[in-house]
Amino acid sequence: MILSVVFFSQTGIGVLGNSFLINIFIFLFISGHRLRPIDPIFTQLALGNCVALLSKGVPQTMVALGIKNFLDITGCKITLYLHRVARGLSLTLTCLLSGFQAIIISPNNSSSADFKVRASKYIIPSSLLCWPFHVFLNIFIPIGMVDPKHSRNVTKIQHYGYCSHVVPSGFWASFYTFILSFPDAVCVGLMLLANGYMVFLLYRHHKRVEQIHTSCVSVRGSPETKATHTILLLVSTFVSSYFINCLLTAYMAWMESPAWLVHTSxxxxxxxxxxSPYVLVSSDSHIPKYCYALCGRKPQPHLDRNSK
Structure with a gap:
């Protein structure tokens, strides 16, 4: 009962927060308000998060209540496929966010100015291409699904409680691992590089401000710096949870796993x-401005100062 409450609360709170962000950005777009280039990516990320939560949280809540193997083979394939696509979207879109923000806050010169303009134009088409990419990348995921009610005679089976998946061996194990891991490894590597570069730029800017001893210049004053802090916090949260979950998933793929480990993963x-939606709401100063814009009210003075 405690586990079911935990999974249900996690799913409900997450879907509520992501739906709030989706509605804000959609209403602002329809009403003609000017959005930042990263706001459509936040919208797509929130949509992918909703799919990931529903495809994982709802079945896991049922399993925690003791209701196992309640899905047939078709339901298992659709559920696991949607979760894999949504998981890949979260990874790729977060990588795009960190890379785009690293370009935006890079030092201004004659060559980087044109590159920043082109990056702003291509960021939305690039994010939209992530959807068909992951849809086709994970197309073979349902192939390995087996009916959980008729999987007793198969030895290498990974059980999720509501679904079962054949663990490949030999050449196919290496092939599937490479196909699924290579895009993830590239995205995580790019995120770490972009984060390291942004931290370096913020540190150098902080040192310059300290050297000139100018009280009117603030390290946190510019909108670009505030957006950078938001994305750094978002990416750090994603990478830490992603790495821990990958370690647990790899362990469960090769070893007999207790129930608590499956629930933890x-x-x-x-x-x-x-x-992630609550990280954005609490750290992005533009979100309160958007809320006031939807209500037809002017931002409070302290909120307006923080967003400038």
Missing amino acids: AFLSSFFPAI
């Missing part, structure tokens, strides 16, 4: 989708 896989 499921909780971690939904941790970032559930918490």
Whole structure:
């Protein structure tokens, strides 16, 4: 009962927060308000988070209540496929966010100015291409699904409680691992590089401000710096939960796993989708401005100062 409450609360709170962000950005777009280039990516990330939470949290809540193997083979294939696509979207879109923000805050010169303009134009088409990419990348995921009610005679089976998946061996194990891991490894590597570069730029800017001793210049004053802090916090949350979950998933693929480990892995896989909207709301000063714009009210003075 405690586990079911935990998974249900995680799913409900996460879907509520992501739906709030989706509605804000959609209403602002329809009403003609000017959005930042990263706001459409936040919208797509929130949509992917909702799919990830529903495809993982709802079945896991049923399993925690003791209702196992309640899905047929078709339901298992659709559920696991949607979760894999949504998980890949969260990874790729978060990578795009960190890379785009690293370009935006890079030092201004004659060559980088044109590159920044082109990056702003291509960021939305690039994010839209992530959807068909992951849809086709994970197309073979349902192939390995087996009916959980008729999987007793198969030895290498990974059980999720509501679904079962054949663990490949030999050449196919290496092939599937490479196909699924290579894009993830590239995205995580790019995120770490972009984060390191942004931290370096912020540190150098902080040192310059200290050297000139100018009280009117603030390290946190510019909108670009505030957006950078938001994305750094978002990416750090994603990478930490992603690495821990990958270690648990790799262990469960090769070793007999206790029930608590399976539940822990499921909780971690939904941790970032559930918490990311609240990270954005609490750290992005533009979100309160958007809320006031929807209500037809002017921002409070302290909110307006923080967003400038």
